[in-house]
Amino acid sequence: xxxxxxxxxxxxxxxxxLFLCALSSVFITLSIVVILTYESYGFFKEVSxxxxxxxxxxxxxxxxxxxxxxxxxxxxxLITAISLMVALPVGLISAIYLSEYAPHKLRETIKPVxxxxxxxxxVVYGYFALLFLTPLLQKILPDLSGFxxxxxxxxxxxxxVPYVSSVSEDAxxxxxxxxxxxxxxxxATKLQTAFKVVIPSAFSGIAxxxxxxxxxxxxxxxxxxxxxxxxxxxxxxxxxPVQTLTSYIVQVSLGDVPHGTIxxxxxxxxxMVLFLMTLFFNIIGFWLRKRIREAY
Amino acid sequence: MTMLTTELKAEAENLNxxxxxxxxxxxxxxxxxxxxxxxxxxPSGCGKTTFLRCFNRMHDLYxxxxxxGRIILYPDKINIISPEIDPIEVRMQISMVFQKPNPFPxxxxxxxxxxxRVRGISKKGILDEAVEKSLRGAALWxxxxxxxxxxxxxxxGGQQQRLCIARALAxxxxxLLFDEPTSALDPTxxxxxxxxxxELKNEVTIIIVTHNMQQAARxxxxxxxxxxxxxxxxxxxxxxxxxxxxRLTEEYITGRFG
Amino acid sequence: xxxxxxxxxxxxxxKRIALNKLWDYIFLATGLVSTLAGLVLLFALMxxxxxxxxxxxxxxxxxxxxxxFPEEAGILSAWVGTFLLMLVTAFAAIPLGVAAGIYLEEYAxxxxxxxxxxxxxxxLAGVPSIIYGLLALGMFVYFFKFGESVLTGGLALALLILxxxxxxxxxxIRAIPNSIRExxxxxxxxxxxxxxxxxxxxxxxxxxxxxxxxxxxxxxxxxxxxxxGALTFIxxxxxxxxxxxxxxISFKWLFDPFTVxxxxxxxxVSRPQQGFHINAAAxxxxxxxxxLFMNAAAIYxxxxxxxxxxx
Numbered sequence: 001x002x003x004x005x006x007x008x009x010x011x012x013x014x015x016x017x018l019f020l021c022a023l024s025s026v027f028i029t030l031s032i033v034v035i036l037t038y039e040s041y042g043f044f045k046e047v048s049x050x051x052x053x054x055x056x057x058x059x060x061x062x063x064x065x066x067x068x069x070x071x072x073x074x075x076x077x078l079i080t081a082i083s084l085m086v087a088l089p090v091g092l093i094s095a096i097y098l099s100e101y102a103p104h105k106l107r108e109t110i111k112p113v114x115x116x117x118x119x120x121x122x123v124v125y126g127y128f129a130l131l132f133l134t135p136l137l138q139k140i141l142p143d144l145s146g147f148x149x150x151x152x153x154x155x156x157x158x159x160x161v162p163y164v165s166s167v168s169e170d171a172x173x174x175x176x177x178x179x180x181x182x183x184x185x186x187x188a189t190k191l192q193t194a195f196k197v198v199i200p201s202a203f204s205g206i207a208x209x210x211x212x213x214x215x216x217x218x219x220x221x222x223x224x225x226x227x228x229x230x231x232x233x234x235x236x237x238x239x240x241p242v243q244t245l246t247s248y249i250v251q252v253s254l255g256d257v258p259h260g261t262i263x264x265x266x267x268x269x270x271x272m273v274l275f276l277m278t279l280f281f282n283i284i285g286f287w288l289r290k291r292i293r294e295a296y
Numbered sequence: 297m298t299m300l301t302t303e304l305k306a307e308a309e310n311l312n313x314x315x316x317x318x319x320x321x322x323x324x325x326x327x328x329x330x331x332x333x334x335x336x337x338x339p340s341g342c343g344k345t346t347f348l349r350c351f352n353r354m355h356d357l358y359x360x361x362x363x364x365g366r367i368i369l370y371p372d373k374i375n376i377i378s379p380e381i382d383p384i385e386v387r388m389q390i391s392m393v394f395q396k397p398n399p400f401p402x403x404x405x406x407x408x409x410x411x412x413r414v415r416g417i418s419k420k421g422i423l424d425e426a427v428e429k430s431l432r433g434a435a436l437w438x439x440x441x442x443x444x445x446x447x448x449x450x451x452x453g454g455q456q457q458r459l460c461i462a463r464a465l466a467x468x469x470x471x472l473l474f475d476e477p478t479s480a481l482d483p484t485x486x487x488x489x490x491x492x493x494x495e496l497k498n499e500v501t502i503i504i505v506t507h508n509m510q511q512a513a514r515x516x517x518x519x520x521x522x523x524x525x526x527x528x529x530x531x532x533x534x535x536x537x538x539x540x541x542x543r544l545t546e547e548y549i550t551g552r553f554g
Numbered sequence: 555x556x557x558x559x560x561x562x563x564x565x566x567x568x569k570r571i572a573l574n575k576l577w578d579y580i581f582l583a584t585g586l587v588s589t590l591a592g593l594v595l596l597f598a599l600m601x602x603x604x605x606x607x608x609x610x611x612x613x614x615x616x617x618x619x620x621x622x623f624p625e626e627a628g629i630l631s632a633w634v635g636t637f638l639l640m641l642v643t644a645f646a647a648i649p650l651g652v653a654a655g656i657y658l659e660e661y662a663x664x665x666x667x668x669x670x671x672x673x674x675x676x677x678l679a680g681v682p683s684i685i686y687g688l689l690a691l692g693m694f695v696y697f698f699k700f701g702e703s704v705l706t707g708g709l710a711l712a713l714l715i716l717x718x719x720x721x722x723x724x725x726x727i728r729a730i731p732n733s734i735r736e737x738x739x740x741x742x743x744x745x746x747x748x749x750x751x752x753x754x755x756x757x758x759x760x761x762x763x764x765x766x767x768x769x770x771x772x773x774x775x776x777x778x779x780x781x782x783g784a785l786t787f788i789x790x791x792x793x794x795x796x797x798x799x800x801x802x803i804s805f806k807w808l809f810d811p812f813t814v815x816x817x818x819x820x821x822x823v824s825r826p827q828q829g830f831h832i833n834a835a836a837x838x839x840x841x842x843x844x845x846l847f848m849n850a851a852a853i854y855x856x857x858x859x860x861x862x863x864x865x
Contacts, residue, residue: 007744014746015661021653025720026674028713032685035692090588097585110589112853117596119849121774123816124838127823128599131831161592182398182460184357186411186467187388189578200401212680219682221777226823246684246777253781259696271688275681282680286673384571416570
């Protein structure tokens, strides 16, 4: 009898311990929110919210600092847009190819290699953008500056392709075969079946893949920090150097910024904006993926 | 048009079929009469669905499948399982309705128009006409005519299956294949589909696979009993169900196995 | 029906099929090209990196500290830092992540708290890595006063890969059929005994794969490490963890400043001199080999365990 009781207590303790481990992930999120909010609060005590969100000059490290976040946001969005122009079509097309066309053996070979693409450290991709792609592009576009938005944008696109393609492919693979057979039985080709039946059926999953891609592009740091230059530039010209929210944080962190100063707080304010932007997309993505799970 | 009662529509001759190295159909011979319903019955795993799917070359979708022998389609007398014949061409002439209703994630209208669109037909007049005619043919028109643009997946199971029939009818097939079309439906929906099949045979040749012997007896003119990949007996449905010549057939239809 | 009328167009149908198939082939080619394009590009980039960097790869490069002169600079402090950081990361992330994964798969009931934890983990996986850097900066550097140390950097990366470890654990556990659990309970085992004797051993392959992939991602992470203030120029090693004198083991290294491979690369690539670009490429080759080796190991383990365990 006594043994059963002690056994029950032991089981109880273990379960509680495991539960606390699971709960710790929630504390991570809470800590992120608390720290970003706390430091941003300090920032907004010194800088007006209006200036922050509407100002078009970002020079917090100058003697006469200006705190308009728009150049960083525009830089982030510009590079994100360029990378998506590469990643979404290429990712989707290769997902369709892998899911609907590729022979089983080829697919099983290519998928791990695509995963390896995702494993290349971002700093190495940054090296490629700055020292391989930019010089290459400069041969075609002589006006291109050494730091620019287009080169890191393209490389980032390549980096994101495996994510977009693997999540989209999973979504298409989840479309039951009998739906495809309905289309083939009408005399449709693979292409017709893919575009008219499979893609609409897997729409949520593909959208989730796209959203994930967007979120990754917004949060990507090193490629931009290395190859886009560190110039907060309120522009949509991809030939010019730009700065993103992430590369600004890197720039400040590289210098010696004392704890508690306004410069120190700016990186948390920029981080807050970044966090909210990715959170927005992550929530949409999560909701879309949940919808697929319910569909089949 | 001659209305000979014994006009042939299709004929399987010495048909063998292999999934890789496994032989699933053994030396099948069967003639399908024009504008009649031919039922394939037998215990599960007997090869009836495999046989049905030979008629529109569905097996070509998967690797390592192999046909031997011939299935002749009349009146052209072409062998539709010959490797020289494009499976897509075969499927454009021989439609199929599946076990589980499989409407596409599109509107009711677009589901029915699908086959025509695949054929490159996009004139609204032609599509409208074909959609209405096919939906009427599938006894669904009255129920959906006011909501042709709503999603097909919102229909009930029985309606979805009739929609799939309408989809198959829209391209004016020479043969319509039914693969256990009522196995996922309730009794009311089932009897509607059965009535429809009897109605449809005035216009199109039908081959139906069913595990339900009463259904075969109710809707078909001819019945083939299959067992272990072979046709044990093929005859007029009345004959099969009242005086089968094979003992195996008799045991099956009286429910002693299967 | 208008059968005859339709059949009259059978040549049209044939043309249409030919056209449809033409498009099909065009897409097939496009698909193959875009799928292979990534691989070809990767190969081109690797080649480029290798051509640039191989001239600097030598024993000396691996055993020298950074220097003002590119020919004399090496990556000793960088790879030692990376190694120590990975130790901290692994020690923090693996027990926490595996335990959380076990709880969510084997213990958690269907309630709002579980839902919150699940949504939260999915969201954490999508938080940009640099945000983890800000978290570590605020929490470990200044709140817990760990300073800009190995411990801080390792913990930052541990938080970063935690969602990956949790998800890998859950997936591995989910693949175990319920009959195994029932068999264990039927013999009178408690929940924890079932987990300890059956669930954990059977899911080791999947969990290990997830951990290695997580660590391979951590090894290449730069942004959060920059944010917590890792130095870019370090010409000394952290204190040795073992010594000849009592008490033989020291944890002082946890609180020493450090640098890591990706930061060293970043630092070199950001310099204008060509000589340092060569160093960056050489260090890039080393880092790339580390991550690719880890990923290959993960793929191999997954394959091996998949073959060994059959339900």
